[in-house]
Amino acid sequence: MSKTILVAGTYDTKDEELGYLAGVIRGQGGKVLTMDVSVLGDPSQPTDVSKHQVAEAGGSSIQEAIDSGDENTAMQIMARGSAPKALELYRDGRIDGVIVLGGTMGTDLALDLCAALPVGVPKYVVSTVSFSSLIPPERLPSDVQMILWAGGLYGLNSICKASLSQAAGAVLGAARAVESPKPDRPLIGMTSFGKTVLRYMVDLKPALEERGFEVAVFHATGMGGRAFESLAAEGAFAAVFDFAPQEVSNHMFGGLSAGADRMTNAGRSGTPQLVAPGCYDLIDIVGWQPTPPALADRPTHAHNRLLTSAVLDADERRQVARSICDKLSSATAPVALLLPQHGCNEWDRPGGDLHDAEGLAAFCDEITARCPENVALTKLDCHINDAAFTAQALDVFDDWLADGTVKLK
Structure with missing residues (x-):
């Protein structure tokens, strides 16, 4: 029942929150693989998948993202890399589910990352804009789960921990319980x-x-x-x-x-x-x-x-x-x-x-x-x-x- 969850996000701005998610997952007996999708800053500790690897997976580089001078362009570069990288990790048997957190920037990337994974792979997005009309239906993967990240725009607190801990438990529980589609009939x-x-x-x-x-x-x-x-x-x-x-x-x-x-x-x-x-x-x-x-x-x-x-x-x-x-x-x-x-x-x-x-x-x-x-x-x-x-x-x-x-x- 040991399952590995990919914890992805901008580790330059959400390091503490992402670390909390990983801690809850590990505390429940799960394993964690981390992916940094930030551009400008660095995490407090090296991640399993660095921001440089993510950018390269999308056919670009962190320097190109920085040189764009535009945060929207930069994050789209990271989205293009995070999606195939997550799929590669899944196909290599290194992850059993994924959780991504963010505001509008992180959510935009999270939707692309989750869409790259097949139906049956647990996909959780913790977002300050969950269920919002900002998210068009065509961007939502067919089996994605979302939870509103209440009080989570900046820094940890008792309110946002309630959302984060639920999401961490949910994605690990889903990875343990999921019956992935393996149809024996067309x-x-x-x-x-x-x-x-x-x-x-x-x-x-x-x-x-x-x-x-x-x-x-x-x-x-x-x-x-x-x-x-x-x-x-x-x-x-x-x-x-x-x-x-x-x-x-x-x-x-x-x-x-x-x-x-x-x-x-x-x-x-x-x-x-x-x-x-x-x-x-x-x-x-x-x-x-x-x-x-x-x-x-x-x-x-x-x-x-x-x-x-x-x-x-x-x-x-x-x-x-x-x-x-x-x-x-x-x-x-x-x-x-x-x-x-x-x-x-x-x-x-x-x-x-x-x-x-x-x-x-x-x-x-x-x-x-x-x-x-x-x-x-x-x-x-x-x-x-x-x-x-x-x-x-x-x-x-x-x-x-x-x-x-x-x-x-």
Whole structure:
């Protein structure tokens, strides 16, 4: 159970705090490997990985960082080096988890460092800006943990020690307890919303498992889509069922974005994609905040106190259709686009609260007109939550299994 934690930070300004973290980890029976990512000063004691080694790992030098004369540029040099260096340490079996602390500068670097490590490697960021809107979702690794570093801007005190000691215990405990992903079956990545809105996952998941696959369903509310894209970029999926791409709409119109690269990474990594436009017509906004003026006259659905969805108009739906087609056009593996023509979420049925027949028709027409040549488009005379939709998705997938597009082993 002896685990080694990488403790990283700017040892010229946070030496005492980083030393405290390391002491707690060692006091709980863990081991520590230290990494200095500072530029100007030096730690009180040499670190296991020096700032010079970090800068060199990013193809630069400490002198170049100093000569830049700009702290932002300098810290980006250190971020470029810390990420591959941390990955090297992990691949060499020298670390089992990582903890990084900092303010805005240290957090900016910490996100790059943590993003370089695979899913299942415990990653903890102790930050004065944890959970802040300063941090865009596309910067967050899929399984990072954060804790607010209360009272920790400068120097140790009893308040910040409470945060630091919790984080130190958490990362060591995670390293001891983690069950890293080692799938014994090929993995399918699926996007969805809640079961009251999109229901296909209820039948698709067991059906795909019967065919010998493992299925991971991602909640497409910004962070879920970010995790999905992160894994798709790594080529983690045998295929994807990307049936809830409303984060594309959100990114375009100011909702809960998963980043500009949403709906692109599976295509880039050569992963076969089954795609459908579930909830494409919605902009997801923070329910407890005032409705933005631009959406004030739209039909909305309060999903709960956290999340409200507003409806796109016909012209905006055409824009979404064009964006989806553009993203899929660069895919390097087969893409099948299923287009349910009777609605794409449970609220979007004839008589439903958010149904807009004209808007749905505009979207379907634009998809038909703009669908790229590399995408196999199938129009379906059903709603996305109907059994016919699920059956068609499985038919396509079974054809891919039969012709080797998707491999079971």
